[in-house]
Amino acid sequence: MKRVSVYFSLLILCACGAVIVSEIVERRSDYPTVSSSQTSALGMSGCDETTIGADSETRILSAYRIENGTLGTRCLGTPSVEVRQAFEMLALVMPQEHLRQLDYFAGFAWLGDSDETTHAYVISDENSLSELVMAINIAEFDANPDDALLTLTHEFAHILTWADEQRLPGATGSSCTTFWNGSDCLAEDSLLWRWILAFWSAEALSTLTPGDVALVADGEGRCALDDSFFGPYAASHPEEDFAEAFAAYVLGVRAETPGQQKKISWMSSQSALQPYRTRALKAGFESIGNTYEVCG
Numbered sequence: 278m279k280r281v282s283v284y285f286s287l288l289i290l291c292a293c294g295a296v297i298v299s300e301i302v303e304r305r306s307d308y309p310t311v312s313s314s315q316t317s318a319l320g321m322s323g324c325d326e327t328t329i330g331a332d333s334e335t336r337i338l339s340a341y342r343i344e345n346g347t348l349g350t351r352c353l354g355t356p357s358v359e360v361r362q363a364f365e366m367l368a369l370v371m372p373q374e375h376l377r378q379l380d381y382f383a384g385f386a387w388l389g390d391s392d393e394t395t396h397a398y399v400i401s402d403e404n405s406l407s408e409l410v411m412a413i414n415i416a417e418f419d420a421n422p423d424d425a426l427l428t429l430t431h432e433f434a435h436i437l438t439w440a441d442e443q444r445l446p447g448a449t450g451s452s453c454t455t456f457w458n459g460s461d462c463l464a465e466d467s468l469l470w471r472w473i474l475a476f477w478s479a480e481a482l483s484t485l486t487p488g489d490v491a492l493v494a495d496g497e498g499r500c501a502l503d504d505s506f507f508g509p510y511a512a513s514h515p516e517e518d519f520a521e522a523f524a525a526y527v528l529g530v531r532a533e534t535p536g537q538q539k540k541i542s543w544m545s546s547q548s549a550l551q552p553y554r555t556r557a558l559k560a561g562f563e564s565i566g567n568t569y570e571v572c573g
C-alpha cells in the first residue's frame with residue numbers, strides 16, 4: 278500500500294486491486310535487438326543506464342525503445358517477457374497515440390530497502406518530457422501480476438498530467454500562479470490544476486515542499502482525516518492523489534467511501550478522461566477490486 282514519487286521519478290511501492298490477467302495476450306515472439314555499439318553507429322542515443330533510471334537502488338535489466346507507440350527494439354539488458362507483458366497490459370488501456378509519448382519501456386531489479394520496494398517509475402529529463410521512460414519492477418510484476426495494471430495506469434496518469442499542453446512553458450517557481458512541483462508550473466486549465474482546486478485546500482498545499490519525494494508517511498495524516506483518498510500514498514501529494522483516482526476510475530474500482538465516489542465522479546465528468554474508461558471497458562476491465570487502504 279505504499280508508493281513513493283519524485284514527480285517524474287515516480288517510485289511506486291504499491292499496486293492494489295485484482296486485474297483480469299486472463300485478458301492479457303502474451304506475446305513471446307522475439308523482437309530484434311541492437312547492441313549499444315550498434316545504436317551509436319546508427320546515430321541513436323539515450324538508451325543508457327542513466328537515462329533509463331539506474332541508480333544505487335535500481336538495476337536496469339531490460340529496456341526497449343518505444344517505436345510509433347509500440348514496443349520496439351531492445352536497447353539495453355536482456356530480453357524480458359515481463360516487460361513485454363507489462364507493455365501489452367498498458368496498451369490495452371492506453372491508446373497507441375498516447376504511448377508514442379514514451380521513448381523507452383524498461384524492467385528493473387530493486388536493490389533498495391525491501392520495506393519500500395519500488396514497483397514502477399516514470400522519469401524524464403528535468404526540463405521537458407523528452408527521453409520519457411516508464412519502468413516496472415520485474416520481480417514485483419511476477420509476484421503480483423494482478424496488481425500491475427493499476428500501477429501502470431497510475432504511472433500513465435503522471436504522463437498525462439505533465440504533457441506539454443498541461444504546463445506553462447518558461448514559468449519559474451516564483452512566477453507560477455497555479456502549482457509548482459519543483460520543475461514545472463501547471464497551466465490554468467490543466468487537469469491537475471482543476472483537480473487541486475477541487476480537492477486540495479491552500480492549507481494542505483502549504484504543507485508540501487516542491488521537489489520533495491512524496492512518501493506514504495507524508496500522507497498518513499491527511500488520509501486519517503479525509504475519506505476521499507485512495508490510500509495514504511494518494512494523500513501524500515496532489516499528483517499521487519490524481520494518479521490513484523485516475524487508475525481507480527479507468528479500471529472501474531468501486532468507491533468504498535463517499536469521498537472516493539466524489540473523486541471518481543469528478544474523473545468521469547471530464548470529457549478528456551472518458552475515452553480511457555471506455556477503452557478499458559472494451560478491454561474487459563469493467564471493475565477490479567478496491568484494495569486501497571480506506572482513509573477517513
Ligand SMILES: [Zn+2]
Nearest residue numbers: 282287517520
Ligand atoms: Zn505516482
